[in-house]
Amino acid sequence: MSDYLHLNLFTMNSVEHVSIGSWRYPGDQSHRYRDRSYWTEVARTAERGGFDAVFFADVRGIYDVYGGDHSTAIEKAIQTPSNDPAYLVPAMAEVTDNLGFAITKSTTYTHPYQLARELSTLDHLTDGRIAFNIVTSYLESAAANLGLDGRMDKQTRYDRADEFMDVCYALWEHSWDDDAVRRDPDAGIYTDPSKVQSIDFAGEFFSVPGPHGCEPSPQRTPVLYQAGSSDRGRDFAAKNAEAVFVSQPTERGVRDYMDDMRDRVAKFGRDPGSIAFFPGIVPIVGETEEIAQAKYESYKAQIDVDGTLALLSGFIDMDLSALDPDQKIEHIETDAIQGTMNAFTKSDPDKEWTVREVAQFSGLGSTSPIIVGTPDTIADEFEHWFTEVGIDGFNIKEVVRPDSLTDFVDLVVPELRSRGLVREAYKGSTLRESIFGAGNARLRSDHPANQPL
Numbered sequence: 420m421s422d423y424l425h426l427n428l429f430t431m432n433s434v435e436h437v438s439i440g441s442w443r444y445p446g447d448q449s450h451r452y453r454d455r456s457y458w459t460e461v462a463r464t465a466e467r468g469g470f471d472a473v474f475f476a477d478v479r480g481i482y483d484v485y486g487g488d489h490s491t492a493i494e495k496a497i498q499t500p501s502n503d504p505a506y507l508v509p510a511m512a513e514v515t516d517n518l519g520f521a522i523t524k525s526t527t528y529t530h531p532y533q534l535a536r537e538l539s540t541l542d543h544l545t546d547g548r549i550a551f552n553i554v555t556s557y558l559e560s561a562a563a564n565l566g567l568d569g570r571m572d573k574q575t576r577y578d579r580a581d582e583f584m585d586v587c588y589a590l591w592e593h594s595w596d597d598d599a600v601r602r603d604p605d606a607g608i609y610t611d612p613s614k615v616q617s618i619d620f621a622g623e624f625f626s627v628p629g630p631h632g633c634e635p636s637p638q639r640t641p642v643l644y645q646a647g648s649s650d651r652g653r654d655f656a657a658k659n660a661e662a663v664f665v666s667q668p669t670e671r672g673v674r675d676y677m678d679d680m681r682d683r684v685a686k687f688g689r690d691p692g693s694i695a696f697f698p699g700i701v702p703i704v705g706e707t708e709e710i711a712q713a714k715y716e717s718y719k720a721q722i723d724v725d726g727t728l729a730l731l732s733g734f735i736d737m738d739l740s741a742l743d744p745d746q747k748i749e750h751i752e753t754d755a756i757q758g759t760m761n762a763f764t765k766s767d768p769d770k771e772w773t774v775r776e777v778a779q780f781s782g783l784g785s786t787s788p789i790i791v792g793t794p795d796t797i798a799d800e801f802e803h804w805f806t807e808v809g810i811d812g813f814n815i816k817e818v819v820r821p822d823s824l825t826d827f828v829d830l831v832v833p834e835l836r837s838r839g840l841v842r843e844a845y846k847g848s849t850l851r852e853s854i855f856g857a858g859n860a861r862l863r864s865d866h867p868a869n870q871p872l
């Protein structure tokens with residue numbers, strides 16, 4: 420467990436992310452997602468609030484499950500239009516010193532050599548402030564755009580992801596020795612060839628001889644995030660992730676997930692205490708309870724029910740337009756995101772959700788708990804999650820942009836700091852040190868990436 424509470428801003432380089440309809444809220448600036456100055460402002464504010472990182476979700480493809488076409492997704496701006504988040508990082512890094520950047524990349528739709536190079540480059544340019552959110556993706560439409568016959572089944576996606584990570588680990592951790600670069604003008608040697616190894620990887624999905632094209636970056640392997648929620652996905656996360664993004668609407672769901680994950684981490688020979696847990700949360704804060712409640716009501720009034728159902732239909736690969744609004748959601752094992760399904764069918768056995776209730780609840784931040792109140796009330800709740808539930812931090816989900824972030828930083832962070840829950844100053848210089856403590860710029864020795872080739 421961490422010494423203090425860590426914070427990520429969970430966002431997307433798009434108009435709408437997980438609070439569908441909020442772009443209509445008076446003053447909302449989501450349309451500025453194309454504007455570099457919007458993101459540099461976000462970076463400055465997040466760093467002022469002591470955030471560890473800005474965490475970017477990302478998808479390829481479009482939400483076309485709802486009603487069998489993409490018209491709702493286009494009309495309501497559901498994660499479309501969106502731009503690639505990685506290109507925002509240099510601009511945001513330029514105006515900050517310690518803030519990290521978690522980039523979502525799909526192991527299903529990229530190649531590990533290419534990805535290892537991209538993330539090494541960003542880790543160099545940011546002095547070690549990069550995390551890789553490893554996803555296997557879920558939209559059928561993404562596969563079609565990339566010329567594939569269809570979405571791979573989940574088992575195959577995770578098998579490919581395992582091999583993908585083996586290639587990345589070999590390139591990041593085992594290809595270049597720390598002292599390979601000599602830069603010796605007298606000897607005419609820039610890099611000592613005896614200290615740079617090929618990786619000669621030949622697997623079922625990838626063949627990569629190497630060596631890595633980049634010299635070692637400050638963290639070598641970027642901080643590894645994952646959000647696997649199916650049985651196979653949890654095993655993948657337990658093997659690879661240093662931090663997991665928990666997507667459960669109830670405390671009970673979060674606790675069960677954490678217990679299960681710690682057992683799985685131990686089975687992979689890793690210290691179960693070393694994995695960090697970040698539930699998503701939607702804080703809605705006001706100077707008084709009345710102001711906070713009024714904000715909550717006005718946010719709820721903007722929820723776009725159709726749009727939210729279209730987003731969820733893509734998450735779980737089930738056309739919710741085909742169901743009666745008062746029909747109960749029945750559990751299925753989905754090839755898309757199991758966590759979203761489980762949030763409504765498993766996280767609380769005493770509650771059954773109708774389609775209508777799911778749409779109302781998920782309209783603000785998707786499947787995470789919503790906390791409404793004064794800075795004091797919200798800090799009480801955060802303190803409870805940190806000290807009683809044992810989480811390491813939160814992925815803060817936005818409703819209105821940038822007000823959800825600025826409200827949080829200006830109102831809640833001072834209260835969290837006064838309680839010693841959020842640090843006053845960053846520790847270390849890399850993102851891994853920010854999360855796991857100074858001196859921990861590199862992966863722990865019990866991580867599988869450190870096993871010899």
Ligand SMILES: Cc1cc2nc3c(=O)[nH]c(=O)nc-3n(C[C@H](O)[C@H](O)[C@H](O)COP(=O)(O)O)c2cc1C
Pocket residue numbers: 475476477478479523525553554555556557646647648649650651652653664665666754755756757758759
């Ligand atoms: C909280 C959370 C966030 C996710 N974010 C993304 C994302 O940004 N992009 C993406 O392609 N997939 C994302 N995924 C989906 C995962 O990539 C994965 O494909 C999917 O969850 C299926 O695996 P699972 O059932 O084991 O979770 C996310 C899943 C969860 C639970």
